[in-house]
Amino acid sequence: MGKGSVNEIAFSPDGKILAIASSIGVWLYDVKTFVEIGLLETEEFVRSVAFSPDGSSLASGSGDGTIILWDMKPYIK
Amino acid sequence: MGKGSVNEIAFSPDGKILAIASSIGVWLYDVKTFVEIGLLETEEFVRSVAFSPDGSSLASGSGDGTIILWDMKPYIK
Amino acid sequence: MGKGSVNEIAFSPDGKILAIASSIGVWLYDVKTFVEIGLLETEEFVRSVAFSPDGSSLASGSGDGTIILWDMKPYIK
Amino acid sequence: MGKGSVNEIAFSPDGKILAIASSIGVWLYDVKTFVEIGLLETEEFVRSVAFSPDGSSLASGSGDGTIILWDMKPYIK
Numbered sequence: 406m407g408k409g410s411v412n413e414i415a416f417s418p419d420g421k422i423l424a425i426a427s428s429i430g431v432w433l434y435d436v437k438t439f440v441e442i443g444l445l446e447t448e449e450f451v452r453s454v455a456f457s458p459d460g461s462s463l464a465s466g467s468g469d470g471t472i473i474l475w476d477m478k479p480y481i482k
Numbered sequence: 483m484g485k486g487s488v489n490e491i492a493f494s495p496d497g498k499i500l501a502i503a504s505s506i507g508v509w510l511y512d513v514k515t516f517v518e519i520g521l522l523e524t525e526e527f528v529r530s531v532a533f534s535p536d537g538s539s540l541a542s543g544s545g546d547g548t549i550i551l552w553d554m555k556p557y558i559k
Numbered sequence: 560m561g562k563g564s565v566n567e568i569a570f571s572p573d574g575k576i577l578a579i580a581s582s583i584g585v586w587l588y589d590v591k592t593f594v595e596i597g598l599l600e601t602e603e604f605v606r607s608v609a610f611s612p613d614g615s616s617l618a619s620g621s622g623d624g625t626i627i628l629w630d631m632k633p634y635i636k
Numbered sequence: 637m638g639k640g641s642v643n644e645i646a647f648s649p650d651g652k653i654l655a656i657a658s659s660i661g662v663w664l665y666d667v668k669t670f671v672e673i674g675l676l677e678t679e680e681f682v683r684s685v686a687f688s689p690d691g692s693s694l695a696s697g698s699g700d701g702t703i704i705l706w707d708m709k710p711y712i713k
């Protein structure tokens with residue numbers, strides 16, 4: 406499972422989502438079922454990911470300096 | 483102590499288990515006794531480890547993109 | 560958005576500020592508006608950033624061994 | 637301030653101690669005064685540091701696979 410070299414992994418504060426910073430973007434998995442629920446595509450490999458304390462957003466930082474703040478609401482059940 | 487180059491270390495939320503991401507897998511230690519209690523073997527070196535907020539599972543991410551969700555219950559006393 | 564290769568990102572404990580360790584310093588963003596609110600300039604690339612648990616300060620560590628403790632109060636609304 | 641290339645920094649859970657993983661060991665600083673209060677010397681460069689959730693110990697992981705659990709009590713006031 407997973408595609409692209411992994412740089413960092415993080416659980417959402419409620420433990421329901423796993424975010425994986427990889428060379429092709431951020432993979433999201435449902436922790437309970439371990440099913441892939443999304444890929445946040447980026448142009449450059451993602452070095453670091455961090456969930457906001459309330460879990461509503463996820464920040465990703467790439468090797469080319471791109472910072473993206475992703476809305477996590479579509480992935481929260 | 484420890485075998486394989488270390489990439490990241492993490493304490494379980496209750497502070498009882500120490501997980502070490504290394505080039506041959508994830509080493510687990512009992513913090514109180516500092517005795518090795520397990521090795522979660524992986525084919526590729528582990529770049530990042532993270533405990534779920536409730537401590538029941540541990541995610542590992544490897545250089546080849548493999549993500550594994552390990553059940554921590556056998557290691558919790 | 561963002562300038563310089565990103566090494567690590569961190570949210571402040573209250574989730575209002577995003578800090579980005581990059582090759583030219585630490586970028587600060589307001590999470591709500593995603594507007595850049597500051598650049599903490601350093602001479603060497605920043606490898607790691609961490610907020611103090613109360614969010615009043617931010618520590619940065621650079622490749623040349625420089626550690627700086629930044630006062631976050633000017634950036635807290 | 638600081639000696640040796642910095643790999644990771646971490647605040648103790650109570651925010652009073654700053655630990656810096658560097659190429660010559662783990663530097664400890666008193667956050668309030670920003671005075672150096674100790675150097676936990678290691679033979680190999682330290683890649684990662686983590687405080688236990690209760691702050692009583694600090695784990696360090698080195699490039700050669702050495703894991704050390706340091707007692708933080710001497711540094712807690």
